[in-house]
Amino acid sequence: MSVKHETIMEHASLKQRPNWFKFDARAYTMIGALMSIWILFSLLHERFLSATNLSNLFLQMSVTSILAIGMVLVIVAGQIDLSVGSLVGFMGGIAAMLNVWYDWSTVPVIIATLAAGAGIGFIQGWIIAYRAVPAFIVTLGGMLIFRGALFGTTGSVTIAPLSPPLKSIGQSYVADGIGWAFGIVGLAVAALLVLRKRRARARFGFEVEPLPLSLLRLCVTGVLIIGFVYLMNSYKGIPVPFVMVIVLALIFTFISRNTTFGRHVYAIGGNPEAARLSGINIKRRILLVFVLCNTLAAIAALVLTARLNAATMSAGQNYELDAIAACVIGGTSLMGGTGTIAGAIIGALVMGTLDNGMSLMNLESFWQYIVKGGILILAVYIDIYTRQKKKA
Amino acid sequence: MTAALEMRNITKRFPGVTALDDVTFTVKKGEVHALCGENGAGKSTLMKVLSGLHPYGSYDGQILINGEEKQFRQISDAEHAGVAIIYQELALVKDLSIGENLFLGKEPAKWGVINWEYVFRESERWLREVGLTDINPEQLTGTLGIGKQQQVEIAKALSKNANLLILDEPTAALTEQEVEILLQILQEFKRRGVTCIYISHKLNEVFAIADTVTVLRDGQTIGTYPIGEVTEDRVISLMVGRELKERFPRMPAKPGDVVLKVSDYSVMNPDRPGRKAIDNISFEVRKGEIFGIAGLMGAGRTELVMSLFGAYAGKAYGKVEIDGKPVKLRDTRTAIREGLALVSEDRKKYGLVLGMDIKSNVSMASLGGLSPGGIINHYMESSKGNEYMRTLRIKANNVETVTGTLSGGNQQKVVLGKWLMTNPKVLILDEPTRGIDVGAKFEIYNLMNELVGQGVAIIMISSEMPELLGMSHRVMVIAEGRQTGLFTAEEATQERIMAAATGGIRA
Numbered sequence: 001m002s003v004k005h006e007t008i009m010e011h012a013s014l015k016q017r018p019n020w021f022k023f024d025a026r027a028y029t030m031i032g033a034l035m036s037i038w039i040l041f042s043l044l045h046e047r048f049l050s051a052t053n054l055s056n057l058f059l060q061m062s063v064t065s066i067l068a069i070g071m072v073l074v075i076v077a078g079q080i081d082l083s084v085g086s087l088v089g090f091m092g093g094i095a096a097m098l099n100v101w102y103d104w105s106t107v108p109v110i111i112a113t114l115a116a117g118a119g120i121g122f123i124q125g126w127i128i129a130y131r132a133v134p135a136f137i138v139t140l141g142g143m144l145i146f147r148g149a150l151f152g153t154t155g156s157v158t159i160a161p162l163s164p165p166l167k168s169i170g171q172s173y174v175a176d177g178i179g180w181a182f183g184i185v186g187l188a189v190a191a192l193l194v195l196r197k198r199r200a201r202a203r204f205g206f207e208v209e210p211l212p213l214s215l216l217r218l219c220v221t222g223v224l225i226i227g228f229v230y231l232m233n234s235y236k237g238i239p240v241p242f243v244m245v246i247v248l249a250l251i252f253t254f255i256s257r258n259t260t261f262g263r264h265v266y267a268i269g270g271n272p273e274a275a276r277l278s279g280i281n282i283k284r285r286i287l288l289v290f291v292l293c294n295t296l297a298a299i300a301a302l303v304l305t306a307r308l309n310a311a312t313m314s315a316g317q318n319y320e321l322d323a324i325a326a327c328v329i330g331g332t333s334l335m336g337g338t339g340t341i342a343g344a345i346i347g348a349l350v351m352g353t354l355d356n357g358m359s360l361m362n363l364e365s366f367w368q369y370i371v372k373g374g375i376l377i378l379a380v381y382i383d384i385y386t387r388q389k390k391k392a
Numbered sequence: 393m394t395a396a397l398e399m400r401n402i403t404k405r406f407p408g409v410t411a412l413d414d415v416t417f418t419v420k421k422g423e424v425h426a427l428c429g430e431n432g433a434g435k436s437t438l439m440k441v442l443s444g445l446h447p448y449g450s451y452d453g454q455i456l457i458n459g460e461e462k463q464f465r466q467i468s469d470a471e472h473a474g475v476a477i478i479y480q481e482l483a484l485v486k487d488l489s490i491g492e493n494l495f496l497g498k499e500p501a502k503w504g505v506i507n508w509e510y511v512f513r514e515s516e517r518w519l520r521e522v523g524l525t526d527i528n529p530e531q532l533t534g535t536l537g538i539g540k541q542q543q544v545e546i547a548k549a550l551s552k553n554a555n556l557l558i559l560d561e562p563t564a565a566l567t568e569q570e571v572e573i574l575l576q577i578l579q580e581f582k583r584r585g586v587t588c589i590y591i592s593h594k595l596n597e598v599f600a601i602a603d604t605v606t607v608l609r610d611g612q613t614i615g616t617y618p619i620g621e622v623t624e625d626r627v628i629s630l631m632v633g634r635e636l637k638e639r640f641p642r643m644p645a646k647p648g649d650v651v652l653k654v655s656d657y658s659v660m661n662p663d664r665p666g667r668k669a670i671d672n673i674s675f676e677v678r679k680g681e682i683f684g685i686a687g688l689m690g691a692g693r694t695e696l697v698m699s700l701f702g703a704y705a706g707k708a709y710g711k712v713e714i715d716g717k718p719v720k721l722r723d724t725r726t727a728i729r730e731g732l733a734l735v736s737e738d739r740k741k742y743g744l745v746l747g748m749d750i751k752s753n754v755s756m757a758s759l760g761g762l763s764p765g766g767i768i769n770h771y772m773e774s775s776k777g778n779e780y781m782r783t784l785r786i787k788a789n790n791v792e793t794v795t796g797t798l799s800g801g802n803q804q805k806v807v808l809g810k811w812l813m814t815n816p817k818v819l820i821l822d823e824p825t826r827g828i829d830v831g832a833k834f835e836i837y838n839l840m841n842e843l844v845g846q847g848v849a850i851i852m853i854s855s856e857m858p859e860l861l862g863m864s865h866r867v868m869v870i871a872e873g874r875q876t877g878l879f880t881a882e883e884a885t886q887e888r889i890m891a892a893a894t895g896g897i898r899a
Binding site for chain 2: 200203204205206207257258259260261263264266267270271273274275276277278279280281337338
């Protein structure tokens, strides 16, 4: 006890000692796991690292990623949403119905689908926040209701094909030049942000990481961005759904870090009592979290339906588990209070890689279920284990 | 004759505090022995040592039961030796029948199949022992009133062959008739030679039932007396009779206008329908004054301030005025907007988000003002955080230090910073110095003075008598939800406050 206290004091006096090896075990575990899975699959199958396959991989992981972005907020707030998989199916059915049966054009279809998603989020969120029914139950019920609603409204038939503009949401690619422009602008913005942050931190007397480390980080980011654009362009370009993932991830990272709403969500998940006593309107925040999560599910539904060029009865089945697994693998704690969007995207990449790699190897589908289920349990186990260790 | 219980030279240390300092406690066979002391005097810790909750080895000293030394490593060891504790909060499963509760954990079973006939037959016998003759043991426990549940709990203890029964504040939640019944049962036990340790704040009960009384103060035994040789007043002065040698930096009162006026305020107890947690309390607090609230554990002090702050589940009745204007404090948001701030007694549970850094915790109750258009201005937030870190002298690397890693005193300062940032008119401090070191304590006292000098009104709840007497300009005493005394700093003495807190409306 007293020893610990001394070290704290010591730190205070030796302030701003650069910390080169700030060890974020979680982030490294995550990236390490991803790397080893990639190496494993590239050894098992020569086509895994081909541009075609990786392009496919990023296309396939988009739906899970979009769901995971919304799910992060839900889990950080200490809630859960089991309904998003069925909701993807249902919303996809509605979009396809409006487009194919009633000849609505693309923009009204998008608006109607998003509104429906938001509306459903409002209803679920209201029951959870204002009527105090546990989220687990409300969204478990929702999972059945939305699947049933999909069967009922569509008469259990596959609806296809979509109009070409709607289809393009899920199937088109960004032209090479625009891809490069994205990459370069992205890199420039990243560099600018790093510099601005360094200056601001110095101004407030915070630890500033050594300049070479910042530059190294920036270089790695640059290599990743350029490598990614090059790889995608050597096939057909960056898939549009993945561009949407990046845009949504940036928007929601901003929301989670820079808005009062985002801060409140983390506070509610971290300590609901303290949040309540600080005058935070918990109910309203929880409601909004579900509205956002289910609106994102509607976006995911549009992407999936467009990519498949059809609304099917089984669309979105078990996607809620992929999304939850992506969050947890990416460091979101089921206890609430911690988690990042970027982590969830990496988690989605892990889940997507498993799907893609196992399909590539023609592994029977029963194996895919078993492996993914096992990974989900393992991820939560690691979460609980590291937390207990931290406490001890 | 050997004593039923002898605890010799018990010393129990927690990090930073010595809870029990060489305590000696002897209980004769067949007597009712009362254990008295203020909040934090060490009564509960002593009983935890006795019941095995603090296992052998975690304390120094000896425990002898019927003259034989015992080393309790867990609760069941103490139970085997015949020691049974009945806690304030009843430990019964309300959704099980009385019989099931009585035999919980020791069900008579063959091949894992319970012999229910035996359970209920035996239960009836034990219930008769405690005077519950007309109760069916197949009834659900939750359907009984609190008083009867407590009798069931005593029956449960007896059924474990307890010959040393410890009752910890047994009457805290009972009505007067229920107290009557309990005291009769204890009289009956005394005739039959069961030994009882009776812990209670209520001295009238102690004098009605006990043969002997032992007084603890600040973790030390003050003395053991036959009940005939002391009076209530004498016991009170023994409980509080410490020398007030600490000096407190109290400023002379310069009270201004009334800022908070509470009239006929009652709060229902959310856990016990029909009972009141706060019963018809009225008081007013002026600008530039420290208004102390005294009372024993469970008297309703925290309930009162939580309710005023809009953070208590029980329905409230009565009138609250701020600056002469009637207000309805439905929720914490309204309370904060009206100028109230509450530093709660449990900073980890109610004060901080421990996983978040200092600046985020400090800004939590006033984030809106730092966030034009709902977007947080991080620079403003950091500079505010830095400002409070400097003025409150929070010891940490910088405002990005996670609050979970700070010491208790520094955590408390973060909570204070959070509420100061809301610019409150009335700052409510519930046990503001609990669990923090002396240096930080005095920093908090000085800060209170500074705030009072600026015209803030402070309401301070404290169980620490010296602090309460040393800092408050006026002290209100609460007992069992009712106001039982109101003293100016000049009138207030330890004895007067303790008399009002233990004896009810008398002072």
